[in-house]
Amino acid sequence: MDEEEIHIAVGKNTKKEKANILWAAARFPRATIVLVHVHWPSKWMPFMGGKVLYKFADEKEKEMHRTKETDAMVKMLSRYKNHCGTRKVRAHYLSHDDVLAGVVNLIKKLKIKRIVIGSRSMSKEAMLRKCCQVCVVINGKHMSTSNDHLEHTGSIGYGGSPESLASIHELSDDSNGYTTPPSDFADEIIYDDGVIQMDGTDELATCDVQEAETEDEEITETGEPNSCKEVEHFSEEIAHQTDEIQSFRSITERAEELMEEIDKLQRKLKELQEEDHEKSILSPRQKAAASLKEKGLSTPRYGYPELQLPEHISRFSMSKISKATDNFYSRNLIGEGGYGPVYKGKLGGVPVAIKLLRPHGKQGFPEYKQEVVVLSRIEHPHIVKLIGVCPESCILVYEHLPNGTxxxxxxxxxxxxxxxxxxxxxxxxxxxxxxxxxxxxxxxxxxxxxxxxxxxxxxxxxxxxxxxxxxxxxxxxxxxxxxxxxxxxxxxxxxxxxxxxxxxxxxxxxxxxxxxxxxxxxxxxxxxxxxxxxxxxxxxxxxxxxxxxxxxxxxxxxxxxxxxxxxxxxxxxxxxxxxxxxxxxxxxxxxxxxxxxxxxxxxxxxxx
CATH class of the missing domain: 1.10.510.10 (Transferase(Phosphotransferase) domain 1)
Structure with missing residues (x-):
């Protein structure tokens, strides 16, 4: 008699697949867990936060991206492995542009007669139901079992070529194949023949539903909960490890942020020291200009053309702007952007947001002009309202929006x-x-x-x-x-x-x-x-x-x-x-x- 096996179909939904793996492991405590996975290769390359078709990408970049995809798949399977504890696990996978056809390929090659699948939509596919018996388990709960399958013979179509079937292999237990310590940071190895040998889990798998029902009855009658307790124990351990990893990553990210802040402060200190040295030899007029720089202001831009402003856009003098912000008091600083710092203030008793042009910043007079030209001719309840400007220093005055971004x-x-x-x-x-x-x-x-x-x-x-x-x-x-x-x-x-x-x-x-x-x-x-x-x-x-x-x-x-x-x-x-x-x-x-x-x-x- 063949060794008892439980086949489970797993995908990228970690929460759902974990529940299904635990469900199968609890009901088949003595079975070997067999996992099968169809890897769907992306047709797009990441680019500038978007994507670009593979045909436009360089061959070297394609190879690098494929490697990253494969590594990500291996890491996913490695994480699933931990849910099974010390259970014996085998895994198979293949790459296919059509997930359904890939599943059928696996069923054909591995001669699977029953399969557990966590997708209702896929379980309804006639091609799949004719190949084998389909057991639907959603989030660890048995939903249904199809009984309209046919005998698994060579006459059943599988939607793929013999070459794709031949690419499915299994590594033997005594091979020096894939092994993983219980850590998300482990080095993983993937073999050229497309097979992962694991002590854990994989993505598409099979399940004998009749055997599952029998196991349910046996557990109920004999009161044999040891396997369930083991699964729960391992589940708790993995959850604890996950929390520790997340905590470590958070600390690492925070440390990196602090180092960046320290670097910025050191650069700022150096700039201030250089400015102090320069001001010690400046004339009174030059010192006044330097004082404006310290406040985040630009010196008067007399070289720039005067903008034609509509009547509803007010003009404010530099003295009024300074008074409105308590001389640009640091507590009134509410934001910082490419244009410059933004201060909260009051003009005529009305709360306003005052955006200053930072000298030598990324943006300058063209952006100031563009914003004035655009905002002065539009009015919409969900577009910020421009109240006025200070032309001498390219300052913009908006309505104040207290809840931030x-x-x-x-x-x-x-x-x-x-x-x-x-x-x-x-x-x-x-x-x-x-x-x-x-x-x-x-x-x-x-x-x-x-x-x-x-x-x-x-x-x-x-x-x-x-x-x-x-x-x-x-x-x-x-x-x-x-x-x-x-x-x-x-x-x-x-x-x-x-x-x-x-x-x-x-x-x-x-x-x-x-x-x-x-x-x-x-x-x-x-x-x-x-x-x-x-x-x-x-x-x-x-x-x-x-x-x-x-x-x-x-x-x-x-x-x-x-x-x-x-x-x-x-x-x-x-x-x-x-x-x-x-x-x-x-x-x-x-x-x-x-x-x-x-x-x-x-x-x-x-x-x-």
Whole structure:
């Protein structure tokens, strides 16, 4: 009689697969665990926070990226290994462009007759159900078992070539193959023949459902819980190790941040010492100019042309600006950007935010001029309001928004209803900018730190220093692109704009897609689109949504995530138009659900 085996299908959803592995291990305490995995090779290369097709990449870069993908897969399998403790485990995998066809290939080659799968959608595939019996286990709970399978014979199609079948191998136990100590930091080895021999777990696997039911009865009748306790014990150990690793990583990251801060302070100290030496030999007039520099101000820019300001934009003298900020008192400093420091102040009894031009900073008079020109001719409830300027030092005066940036607010926690509302507000702001005629306005630097919040968490889009205008055809919606030097922020910048210098309204759509993904998931990684795309593909959207925001409406939220992924497409034609309401129906529906929930809560509070 063959050695008893339990086959388990595992994927990249760590939480779900862990539960399924523990379920199988508990019900088959004496069986060898066999894991099978279909590796889906990416068709895209990461580039500037986005992705580029493999055909555009260099051969060396392709090889490096494939190696990284394989290493990531090995690390994933290594983590699964720990869930099985000391149990005997075998693992098989192959690479295939079609996951379903890859599963069928494995079933055909390994002669699997029953398989445990954690995906309802895949378990319904006729191709799979005809190959073997399918047991569906979701998050450690047995859901169903198919009984319409056929005999596993050579006549069953598997959707793959003999070469792909031949690439499936197994290493023997006495080989000097793959071994891993119980640590996430272990060195891993992957063999050229595509097989991993582990004492742990892998991704696609098989399960004898009838045997599982028999084992359930045996455990119930005999009261033999030892294997369950062992699994729980190992699960607790792994959880403890994971916490220690996370703590170590947090400490390491914090140490790196502190070292960077120390370096900055040392450079600042050196600059101040040099300035003190220079001021000791300056004339009184030069000392006055140096004093302005210390406050973050520029010296008067008499060489710059005078801007024509509309009547509703006020002019403020340098003395009024200084008085409004208590002579630029450090406690009134509320922000710092590429343009310069931002101070809180009061002008005419009204709280304002005062942005100063930093001498020799990344931005200068062109950005000052651009912001004045753009903001002085637009008015929208979700775009920051420019109150006035101080022309002599290129100072900008805005309405004060006390709740800071959207990035700050997300870090403190924000309910999903507010997040959806803010996204709807910013889509409205962008649609307004893109609809301006005859010259549409492209923000060109949309990101979390440029979305500001007032006391009621109502959002305003700010920082228009990089904004550009493009001419719109009078009778068509198509935008004539504007060629300019690539600008913006890594991770948010349209890769097509970066590569071609062609700036269009679709560049804002790309950045908005990244913002949506960040707001819904709470993730800030440059490869966020890849992570979300993988979660959608694996039917694991709930795993990437930010749990701190509350209970998301998953169906509509998944639709919005899919729309955001379209925004992040490298093909500009696939991106939704920000001005097209039909394209943004999923956001509108979520916004309506958020409003309804807010109203019901208000009535409930009022009734009580």
């Amino acid at each position: 959207l990035l700050d607010r997300l870090s403190k926690g924000l309910p999903w209803k507010d997040r959806v509302r803010i996204l709807a507000e910013q889509r409205s702001a962008l649609a307004y900018l893109h609809s301006c005629r005859p010259h549409a306005i492209i923000h060109a630097d949309l990101k979390l730190t440029n979305i500001l919040l007032n006391a009621g968490n109502v959002s305003r889009l700010g920082d228009f220093g990089t904004a550009r205008t493009v001419h719109m055809k009078p009778l068509e919606e198509e935008t004539i692109c504007r060629r300019t030097n690539p600008m913006g922020t890594t991770g948010y910048m349209d890769p097509v704009f970066f590569m071609t210098g062609e700036l269009t309204t679709e560049s804002d759509v790309y950045a908005f897609g990244v913002v949506i993904l960040q707001v819904l998931t709470g993730l800030l990684d440059l490869n966020i689109a890849d992570q979300v795309r993988e979660a959608v593909k694996m039917d694991a959207v709930h795993c990437v949504l930010d749990a701190s925001a509350g209970s998301w409406p998953e169906v509509q939220t998944e639709r919005l995530l899919r729309l955001a992924l379209r925004c992040c497409s490298l093909e500009r034609k696939r991106r939704p138009a920000i001005t097209c309401d039909a394209d943004w129906r999923s956001l509108d529906i979520l916004h309506a659900m958020a409003n309804a929930a807010a109203k019901s809560r208000k009535w409930a509070t009022h009734g009580s």
